[in-house]
Amino acid sequence: MTKDEVEAFVAAMIEAGSNIQAIGTIGYVLAEPVDPTDREAYRRIELVSSAFGERDHLKADIIAYLHEIGRVVEIPVEPDAGLS
Numbered sequence: 001m002t003k004d005e006v007e008a009f010v011a012a013m014i015e016a017g018s019n020i021q022a023i024g025t026i027g028y029v030l031a032e033p034v035d036p037t038d039r040e041a042y043r044r045i046e047l048v049s050s051a052f053g054e055r056d057h058l059k060a061d062i063i064a065y066l067h068e069i070g071r072v073v074e075i076p077v078e079p080d081a082g083l084s
Contacts, residue, residue: 001055006065009055012048017041022066024075027059 033041
């Protein structure tokens, strides 16, 4: 997969039924369908994932694009408890 394919990859995953989302700025998830009971969605998601191929080198680009389109779960920052 190339950087130029990031948007198409995300669109294809969404169309397949994936609930693809960035997790803060550290990663993203894509395997869980919007409807976890939709067994066919798991198959479609796997097919899309395989079709686009290796994408580890584009992790930051995928995360950034997911942020752009509002598909992100923010990681709460815990206040400093004063423990040192």
